[in-house]
Amino acid sequence: MFTHEMIASFNELETSLYNYISQNSEKVAYMRIRELADHTHVSTATILRFCRKVGCEGFSEFKIKLKMSLEEQKKTVIKSPQHSITEFFERTLKGDLEQTMDEAAAVISKADSVIFIGIGSSGILAEYGARYFSSIGKFSLYIKDPHFPIHANFRENSVTIVLSVSGENPFTVTQLNQLKQEGSTVISITNNKLSTIAKISDLNLSYYVTEEWYQDANITTQVPVVYILESVARKISSNH
Template sequence: MFTYDMIASFNELETSLYNYISQNSEKVVYMRIRELADEAHVSTATILRFCRKIDCEGFSEFKVKLKMHLEKNKKTTLKESQHSVMEFFERTFKGDIDENIQKAASLVDQAGSVIFIGIGSSGILAEYGARYFSSLGKFSMYIKDPHFPIHSKLDNSVTIALSVSGENNFTVTHLNQLKHEGSRIISITNNKYATIAKISEINIPYYVTEEWFENANITTQVPVVYILESLAREIYKLNSYEGDKL
């Protein structure tokens, strides 16, 4: 409800009012303007000025918007973690995920370098994936900085993109740059119809129900860990087989 620009525009009294409202939202929606002025130790003029700065014509409109905001962000009942994990594995056994993992492993095995890319929780897993692959003999690096410069030729590389939605602008932009520099793209997304999946050479979708809590995506990442570890182990097997042939 309160944007960065709005908060930055508040003067000292308005900031004090903002702090009071943030800590007492449930109570404020039922207050009269004079009651709020007394409780927050500001004038009614300050409250009206505050309302205009957050795009409300008056105190009544502000209370309506505040109430709607509170309703939207009410705590939801979260699914048990076992539910999400079982949902993934039930679909996995019925689908072609193993075939996709084998195709991806073959592509990575032939590459000279591996780059993981993601942001947010996917960025954390990109770092984990790079470490796990490196631990099993396939040296890898990761990118989770939106401003990371990419200006090198990457003709013998594979990029593994991680994204729940498959629509993250940062990841899409970087993938376009990486493709332009010659890197081949594998993506792990929650569905195969997302933008990131479509621009990938190989996509490994995992299909679990997305969950949100107070504007944060809390969709389970267990499927991604499973796919990353399975992929790394498959690459290790390929390397061992090739070593035995020599």
């Protein structure tokens, strides 16, 4: 309900009001404006100014939006892990993923080095991927900083493996553009092949599961990514 821009615009009193509302949303949704003013030790004028800053005409409209936000949070249903994994196997493994993984393994086998990139949970798996690939004898590293200096020896005959659920993360796109311009072959692992990252990659591995969000957090299963990373690594190992 509160965007970064909204929070940044709050003055000291409004920030105090925001903190109280965030911690007592259920109560505030049914308070009168005078009650909220008494609890937060601010004036009703401050509350009305706060409401306008968050896109509401007055306190009544603010409470309506607050109630709607609370109801939306209650509706969130997290699917079982079995459901997500079944979805992956039914949608993806019946397609041409196996063939694409074979292609990826062939490209990576010929490379001198592998660079993994990703942000958030994708970054954690990118780091895992780098370690896993190194374990089977393919020199790999994970780079988080888009401005990290990469020596020409590493860029030459390298493969970049980029991980992104949405395929639209601007931070990852920036990294990818830099490495692509420096001549690295790009293989992406994304949730669908129509994303920006997938489109600008030389080869894309898509796993197609329904994206899941809990409040503002993306909790889409990463099991397919682990499966793809380990499968490709094992194919590389068997090619040696």
